[in-house]
Structures are given as C-alpha cells and as structure tokens.
Amino acid sequence: MKSAVIVFPGSNCDRDAHDAIARVTGENPAMVWHQETELPDGTEFVMIPGGFSYGDYLRCGAMASRSSIMPAVIAHAATGAPVLGVCNGFQILTESGLLPGSLMRNAGLTFVCERTPLSVTNGNTRFTSRYQAETDLIIPIAHHDGNYFADADTLDRMDGEGQVVFRYGQNPNGSARDIAGIVNEQGNVLGMMPHPERAIDAKHGGTDGLALFESLLGSA
Amino acid sequence: MTQYADNITAEIVAEHGITEDEYQIILDRLGRAPNMVELGIFSVMWSEHCSYKSSRAHLGKFPVTGEKVIQGPGENAGVIDIGDGQAAIFKMESHNHPSYIEPYQGAATGVGGILRDVFTMGARPVALMNALRFGAPDHEKTTHLVSGVVAGIGGYGNCVGVPTVGGETNFHEGYNGNILVNAMAVGLADTDKIFYARGAEPGQPIVYVGSKTGRDGIHGATMASAEFDDESEEKRPTVQVGDPFVEKKLIEACLELMATDAIAAIQDMGAAGLTSSSVEMADKGGVGIKLNMDAVPQREVNMTTYEMMLSESQERMLVIMKPGREDVAKAIFEKWELDVAVIGETTDSGRMVLEHKGEIVCDIPIAPLADDAPKYHRPYFAPEVRAQISGKDVAQPLHMGEVLKTLMGSPNMASKAWIYRQYDRHVMADTAASSEDPSDAALVRVHGTNKALAITTDCTPRYCSADPFEGGKQAVAEAWRNITATGADPIAITDCLNFGNPEREEIMGQFVGCVEGMAMACKALDFPVVSGNVSLYNETNGQAIPPTPAVGAVGLLPDMDKRMGYGCLSDGHILLVVGKTVGAMGASLYLKEIEGREDGGAPMVDLAAEKANGDFVRGQIRAGRLTACHDLSDGGLMCAAADMALASGTGIKLAHEAETDVPMHGFLFGEDQARYLVAAKKDDAIALIQDAKAEDIPLQVVGLAGGTSVSVNGAHAVKIDDLRAVHEGWMPALMTPIAEGAE
Amino acid sequence: MKAKIHVYLKPGVLDPQGAAVAGALRNMGYDEVEDARQGKLIELDLTGENADTAKSRVDEMCQKLLSNPVIESYSIEIA
C-alpha cells in the first residue's frame, strides 16, 4: 500500500508514523513536507502524525490546517481514500473541516501522558475491522488538548451513525461522551487522540495499535 | 590609582561581579582600561557559571577517561562509545535560580539549553531526565513552584518531541529559598559524525542561526552565580522565555546541516550567548574573531553591542563554516523558517574585534577571557564526622506495617505520577521503561536495534549533609546500582554539583568532600565523568541548600530481551537480599519520618562490595535466574519490597531471624549500601545461593511472594491496597488545591 | 495601523480554563467571582492606510485562521 506521512514544522511523531506504516505495509511511506501542493502519485493512505505543529500556538492544528498541502489532503479524502490523523493530526483534521467538532484544553488543564484503556465501539470501519467490537485496548495518549467538543446534535448524529470509533475507559481529558476517536460520515477519515503508532511493539507500550494498521492494509 | 574608562566607575565594575583583583588582571592584560562592552564580556566570561573559578581546581580529581570514553568534559557534552559505530552523548545542567524566579520559563529554558548542548554535537536527542529539589511541602511557595516547574519541563520537552523518561524529586526545608532544577539530555550519534566546538581555522565565516537576539536575560549568567536576597524578585525581567517550536526546527535544521560537510565548528549560545559561544570556539580553535554586530538578527530596535553580546535569548547557535559553504546553511535554515546570517569571520589575530555602526567597539585578546580566567583555591574545612547510628540506638516501633505506610506515603517516597503524567514519555516510540515502569533506570531503545540505553539520576542529599565524602560516593554508587539492576552495563556519568556559597569555608568543604567521594567511587566502579555542571551560591540570606551533587548515569543494555525490572513477582517466588545488612540508620528516611531527626552518619559505601555485588547481580540477570530485581536505597528492604509488591500486585512475606544482632527495624529500614532485593523461582534460588557461596557474595533469603499484603514473620501486615492509597495519594492531595488557570 | 481581535468561546461551549480560574479565585477568598471566561486577544500591526479595507481583510483572517467557527466568535477593532 502506498502511503504518505505529512510533515509540518513541529510534527514530532512523523518518524514513529513512518516506522509503524513501514512495519505493517512493508513499504516506506513518502514523507511529504507541508509546503508541497500535491501528494505523490498513487498515494493510497495518508497519515497526519502527532506533535506540536506550529508549537500548538493560536489553536492546536490551526496553522497546519491552512498549509499548502492541505487542499491536496482534502481532495484525497473526497475520493474516499483513507486518511488518519493522530493526536495533533486529529486536531488538524477538525481544524480543516474534515472531521466535525473541536479539541479543547484538557479538563484537568495539564498535559496527560498515560497508557489509556480504550474500547473499540465500531469494529466495522476500514480502520478497525481487525479489532473485535467492544474489545478493550491499552494505547498511550500524550496531549494537552484532547477534550473533544461538538454540539449535542452532532454528537447524537455521530452516535447514531457509528462514527464514534474509540471511547476512553476512564475519561482522561473531559471529552464529550468519552470520545477518543471518530470517523467522518463516509468512514474514510479517522481522527483519534491515542497513539496507535506507539503501540506496535511488545517491548514499547504493547501491540494494541497494530490491528489498526493491519485493518487498513486489509481494506486497501 | 585604579584606571577607568569613560563612564565607568568602581561601582559599575562591582555590579559586574568583578573583584578589584580581577579588574587589575583585566587592566594588565589589556594594557588599558576596558570600555563597557569589554567589561561586560569579561564579567560574563569570568562569572562562576562560565569560568568555574571556584570549582575547577577540584574537578580535576574526577577520572575522565576510559575505554568507552570518546569525549570527556570540556566540550558541550560527554560522548561514549556504545558499539556498532554509535555513540551516546549526554550532559546534565542546572537552571536553579531562573526556575525559582519564574518556574515555568526557568524550567522550560533549562530543558531547551541542555538539549542544545547535546544536538550541538551532532546527536539526535532521545531522552530527557530531570532531578528536582523543592522546599518543604507545606512551605508557602512549594506548590506554586512545583506546578510551574513541572509544567515548564513538560511544556518544552513535550513540544520538541523528546521523551522525558525519568528523574527524581525531593522535598526538604533546606530548599525553601532555593529550589534545584537539574535537567539531563541524552542523544545518539554515529561515532564518525560528532561535532565539536574546536576545529575553527582563520578565514572561516561565522554564521548565526536560530531565533533573533532580544534583550532577554542580560546578565543572566552573572545572576545565576549570585546569591539571592529578599530583593531578588526585582531581578525578574532578566528571565528569558523559551520557544520549543523554534527549538524543534533548530534540531532538525542543525541535523540536516550536519549531514553535509560544511561545518568547521559549532557551539550553542547558552549562558552569555554570543560572547561565550564565540570566545569558546575561538579559544579552542586558537583563532581570532571579528564580528559585525549590524548583521546580528535583532528582535528589538536600537540594541547596543553590550546588549547583543550579553543577551541570553534562547534557541540560537553559532556555526563556523568551511569557506564558501554559507549557502548550504542558508538554504537549510530558510527552509525551516529560521534566521540565518553571516555575522563575521575567524582571523589569525588572536583577538576578539567587534564592529558596530562603523566603529570598533571591542578589541581584546581572547586567551585571557578563557585561559586566564581566575581560578581560586578557596579555603575550606571538612565537616565533623558524625557518629553512626544503628537499629540498637533507635527505639523499636510496635507495628512495622504502620511504619511502612508512613514511609511509603512520605514526600520523598510517595509516587511522583502527578509529575510524570505531564511528561510525554513515549514519543519516538523507543521507550522501553520510564517513570511509570518498575525499573530502577529508564530504558530507551537505540533506534532500530535490540539494544537500550539505561539512564538514571541519583543523589541522596541527606547523606551528603551528614557526610559529604560518603554522600558523594553514595550518589555515584546508587546510580551504578540502578543501572545494574536493569541488567545493563554502567558506562559513564554526568553530574550537576549544586552547593551554597563557596566563599564560606564549610560550604567549600562540602563541595570538596562530595567531589572527592564521587571521584573515588567513579574510579572504583570504572564509571568516568564525561560532562557536568556546577551551580554554586544556592543560598538565600545566608541559608545554604543541602549539598546536592546530582549524578546522571548512562549504561548499555546489550540485549533488550534480557532486561530486568521489579514488577514480575508471582506467588511462590523466593526473595533474597544480595549484600550485607547491618542495619545502618544514620541519616535514614526512617529517622527523618518516624523519629523526626536527621542526625547520624551516612551509611558507609564499601566500593569493593558495591562492585562485586553488582557484577554478581548483573551476571545472574543475564543467566536468566531472576524474576525481579530492585536496588535497596531510601527506606531500605521493606520499602523496596513494598515497591515490588505494588508493581506486581503480589504480596510479600518477609522473615526476620530473631537470633541475628540486627534488630527487626534495622533489618527492615536500615539503609546499608551495595544491596539488591532479588526474586527467583525456587530452583533458580538454589542455584543463586550456590553461586553466591562460590563467589563469596553475601546473600540472605528474606521472604516469599504471595498473598495481598506485605508482612513480617506472619505479623505487621499491611495490605497492598492500603499501601497504594497512601503512596499514590500524597502528591495529588498536595497539588490539587491549586488549580492554576494561568499557564 | 493596528487591529485588535478578541476571540472568545461561544456561549454554551465549556471553558475549562475559565472554570478553573473562577475556582482558583474563589479558593483564594474572592467569593465575589461568579464566573470567568478566558479568551484571546490578538494584536496585528498592519501596513496600509484604509481602515475599511483593513477591517475586511482582518475579518477574512479571522474566518480563515484566527478563530475556529465551531467553538469561537470574534470581534475586531481597527485603530
């Protein structure tokens, strides 16, 4: 599967994303600098990695989502191809309008890094088909602004459509309805605060993130 | 009659922290009176912070070479060989004074500064550690300082994307007026791609990269070396603000530039910014320097040369390039949207010449700035040796389980999860063990291999106060032990020597004692010092901090599959103590928390036993005999057992033999050194005992794993759940009342 | 020319920072604090002379970058 990882100034999980994708797909993803305007030919999967693009200044993800590469990412998503945003990548997806809602400052106001219990609430997406629904996972989180907000109608609609894909076991940040990850209506854009790319090796945070990349590969 | 240039008076000289004798040296070296710019430059270069004038005479006692040492002290950071053509580069540094004045920015810029020391040498930073000392928990400033410092460390490290994998935190009233914030950074590089401050030749362009220069921290370096008084809050505007976003870009841009062969020498702008970076590179390369101050990227209008040379604006580097290669740097730094400017060139004059707005504003020889910096042999005396205290000298408590609960919930033992939850410990996806894991040292995989670096920071100020020499030995020994307990080979250390005013003889005595003790331990354990930092004048209104020589150590775990921790205890495992227990209680956690006293001698460190016991334990780990291993330190055997029980969720039944002459509380809470608590399955335990006998290693069976409590001789039981509640509850209870809205 | 932009959370959007500030102030004994909200103030230095053009350009900047319409509103002052 041909993949691309978008790199912004301040991205810091880009190498981790690269390694996770390479490990599961057997192919090195292209690292695409934010000033590009096109994705490499034949790109199937796009990942927006975590980090602190533009220092998280102004609002997390705001400045990155206005980068010159983003129209190409948006167009790519419109074709129905898979796009994954993790942590800061999730924030960039909401800021760019590819996903509903917004990620606000954690309710506890401090940065939170921990291995968090999660449940897969929709095992039928192209990102989660290799997970059993309602399985419990442990995947690390590390963020200051992961408190998911959307208005009640949006939340109801997402619940109704199965767009909530991951929920926290113990809500670490005040997220509405314990939301940890959501997909868009078409199911091809996933944003999540936990870091699956940090959970692909038994020696480093476990392997509960592997199935996400494997699902993607299986669905490609 | 002392000679002064225009507008300069004796008071101005004194304000620059230059003594009369030092001023005479300047007059002598220049053959005239210095102007304001020159005076400022001398003052920062000769400050304690930059010149080590009080400490240099003693730092020479450290062993600094060894089979694995590629670069010892003297460069930006130390470099050790970790095999396969790779090197680990590391250093620890203090940011004590700035953190007391502005905890968030002080701590944040401390992290930024230590990272630059490491990536300046060509390393990609892979781990951060922090050693923190705060005042008494109930002191009015403590919680404010804790929350600011922790947020600052996290705010910076998380953003640059280097995991903060461990550290230590103490609370003691001796730090009420002077907290300690020591940060350590570890990086990885290829051995043939290491960059140095030395290497400049005449006729090379000097390139400035990073952030613009503002008026931040002017006189920060001299402030960092000055004693506090009640008015020091007035000195606040000198504190600098960090920009981790720029730092992250600077790391990537520098590593990109380093992948080319365009660099002759490189140096970060740390304390005393442009002055110290240019002088140090010139001095090490034996060249002169000419700078055009108009070309320095400036954040504010009308900056003077004095301000630019003394500014401590963060996130800046100075690169001396091979001639004609400036465009390589320009292209890379412009891509990363960082300032880049050619601001001068190296010369063969041996002088530092600064030109601003068409005038020469400084022209001084370089050698005296660095080499002729004053070096003092300050007088000192060694503190009186305190008597040892053993269990027999201390009343026996009624219920050991209750004592254990008190200790496990005491400020220095209680869980620091409140702190490390705010640090990204997993970014870079190589963290195999960090603060949250039951491992005596953090383990960070060498990317793409099955090897890991083992990293720890240690120091027990209680012992250093009781006996600087034994305390110094102990700090090194504990670090060595913590690395050993993971199964790794200890390689080398960095240090951060935090003390009070060295002009006081008893403080200087503490310094010398600690250094000599550390040096002795480093030699005995083949554990050289490759970098370090000295922070003196940590005192307020004559009240000095406890002597605190923090040690940061690095080792190598050759095979991650053989790593050891203390969280895998199961029912039926046998617990044994490696090393001799006599029950030393002087300066122990037990005395402080249970008896409310801090007297008695520090436990003696038998370095030969330390080495033999450690090598034995490491051998047993590699032979696959152990299921768990934990070094014994604060709170002795029973606290270590409690750590294991908490981490494993399995109880421990300890056994104390009545017929020994070590009373039960000495056995359980004594802090004898060179010991480990290990666990093994029955058959392995038998083999272990045989090996110990053959090698003449003291080994004692002390208990059995099982149940849901920690108990002694079938009594004194305390439930794991109750221990967990006190252990994990203390710090949140301390910190919760102050929900600070402002970042 | 200078533009002052005030970006604030829409009513109904929970404001953890504001709530924490109010709580902390009450803990410190300021019982008169009923509620607190935290917003951003962004000041821009602009070239150009025409206040109307400036205002409409800044309005665009707010819509495109400076505010997030999902949770925030803004107001602009040109001086």
Next chain:
Amino acid sequence: MKAKIHVYLKPGVLDPQGAAVAGALRNMGYDEVEDARQGKLIELDLTGENADTAKSRVDEMCQKLLSNPVIESYSIEIA
C-alpha cells in the same frame, strides 16, 4: 458587574505565539501583517455594586494569580 482583564506580554519579552501567527498569516498571503502579539482576555462576573472596590479587588487578583509579573502586564476595565 463584569471585569475585563487584558493580560499581555511586557515589551521586549519574546512572544513565540505572536511570531508564529504573523508568519502563518503572511504565508497565507496577508503580506500587510508586519507583526502580531497574542495576549489573554479574562472576563469575570462579579457580585457587588461598587466599581471602585471591584477594581481594586480585581487588581489584587491580577497580581496574585491572573498575570505573571515576571513577563506580563495587565489592564482592567470594569463594566
């Protein structure tokens, strides 16, 4: 009563957020942006009737909690 508090960085203190915002706006084609600064706006709802008392109490709050005197200044408006 309402108090509006504007907390801003003292002149000369590095403003990383402002610098990043200015850069992003220029990248988006708003070349007229010469500089940007980012501050905080805190609004308090207060009980009580007396504006003078309120102002002096809020001034205290600013000094004790809402601003960091090392790097920030503030101004207060009571309405």
